[in-house]
Amino acid sequence: MKVTLIVGSLLLMALVLGIGYTEYQRYAQTQIRPSRPAPNVVIQPVVRQNVARQVEALGTVKSRESVQITAKVTEKVEQIHFEDGQQVNAGALLVTLTSGEQQAKVRAAQANLNEQRREYRRIEGLVRQNTMARSELDKLRTGIEVARAILAQNQAELDARTIAAPFAGILGFRQISQGALVTPGMVVTTLDALDTVKLDFSIPERFLGQIQPGALVDGHVAAFPDQIFSGKVTGINSRVDPQTRAVEVRARVDNPQLLLRPGMLMTLALTLEARSGLVVPEEAVIPRQTEHFVMVVNGNNVVEQRLVELGFRSRGEVEILSGVQEGEQVITRGMDKVRPGQTVTTQQTEHFTFQGVG
Known part of the structure; x- marks a missing residue:
């Protein structure tokens, strides 16, 4: 009986010592091991801005307009009125060709027309006095029309001896020299409206x-x-x-x-x-099979995982159609160190500009 009591006392003492040692180890571990610091992550706000698919x-x-300036007739260049690369207005004179003969023809045609008109006025007075038949006026009227046509023809030949800019623009390089003989279709220069x-x-x-x-x-x-x-x-x-x-x-x-x-x-x-949309960096999006998630840090620095729907994409950015609100903070770096419900410390990054690409 005495032996049994001794053995029981020893077992009780061993149990008490074991429990005390275990509690001591737990206490020692809490004193030696410091608490693990909250992981640091980089965040960026969800922003609303114009997004586009491109x-x-x-x-x-x-x-806008482009033309090769060419000559209409065969004639010698008398004078050049422009420089390479010059900016000109519509109608600006570019080249003058020799035109002495045409000028003389125009003067002669003008004189003939004036004479026809004077004769018409003289005969018209005689017709009023009934001293000449009205048929004579018809002949003179025809003569005036012919004289006008001859004048117009000679004037057109004279005008062809000058080359002008058809519209405002910038001239190209000059392809002719003074005294050169130009022919129809020969390029004088180019003109571009820019x-x-x-x-x-x-x-x-x-x-x-x-x-x-x-x-x-x-x-x-x-x-x-x-x-x-x-x-x-x-x-x-x-x-x-x-x-x-x-x-x-x-x-x-x-x-x-x-x-x-x-x-x-x-x-x-x-x-x-x-359109206007919510945009986050593409690196904030976590793809999992057919779904996409982002990690949001709330006002208490606690991580939340959100299922999101994506819209337009760009190089480095993506539009979010649903799942987040404007101004919320999403994690862009350090997502592998955190899990939903965990407290984190944050570091802010700079804002970016979205340009979507189709």
């Missing part, structure tokens, strides 16, 4: 039903990479190229500083649809 293309710049230019480009036929005249176009050229040139679609070709399955589109682009020149290659974006 198609990128390459286009060629063309003059205050606005045409931009021709092609887009895939699948976009044909989504583009209308008036659609916005923004582009840039290699010569001026930091400048955006804007315009509007003015026409769509009536045919689709059977080889490329693309349709040609023409836009008109303002060019007040005359920076754009015919033949330039322009990289452009054609806006198919534009």
Whole structure:
């Protein structure tokens, strides 16, 4: 009996010591191990701004109006009135050809017309006095008309000896010299109207039903990479190229500083649809099979996972149709370190600009 009591006492003492040691270890661990700090993440606000679906293309710049200035007659160049690359107004005199003979013919034709008119007035007075038949007036009237026609013909030949600008624009290089003999069709220079230019480009036929005249176009050229040139679609070709399955589109682009020149290659974006929408960085979106999520940090710095619906995409940005509100903070970096319901510390990033691409 005594032995049993001793054994029971020893077992009870061992149990008490074991429990005490376990509690001591737990206490020691709480004193030695510090609490884990909240993970740091980078956030960015959901912003509302204009978003657009665009198609990128390459286009060629063309003059609004373009013409080769040529001679109409065979004659020697008497005087040149322009310089290479000069900007001229409509009707500006460019070249004068030798015209002495034509000037003499015009003077003679004018004198003949004046004589016919004087004779008509004289006979008209005699007819009133009934001293001459009215049929004589009819003959003189015919003579006046013939004299007018001869004068007009000679005047046209004289006018052909001067070459003028048909519209305002910029001249190209001079192709003739003073004293040279020009012939019909010989190019004197070129003239381009560049205050606005045409931009021709092609887009895939699948976009044909989504583009209308008036659609916005923004582009840039290699010569001026930091400048955006804007315009509007003015026409769509009536045919689709059977080889490329693309349709040609023409836009008109303002060019007040005359920076754009015919033949330039322009990289452009054609806006198919534009609206106001909520936008986040593309890196904030987590794809999972057919669904997409974002991590939102609420006002208490607690992470929430949201199912979202995506809209237009761009390089680095995406439109959110549903799932978040304007002004909410989404995680863009550090998502792999957090889970829903966890408290985090945050770091803000800069705002961005959205340009959607189809």
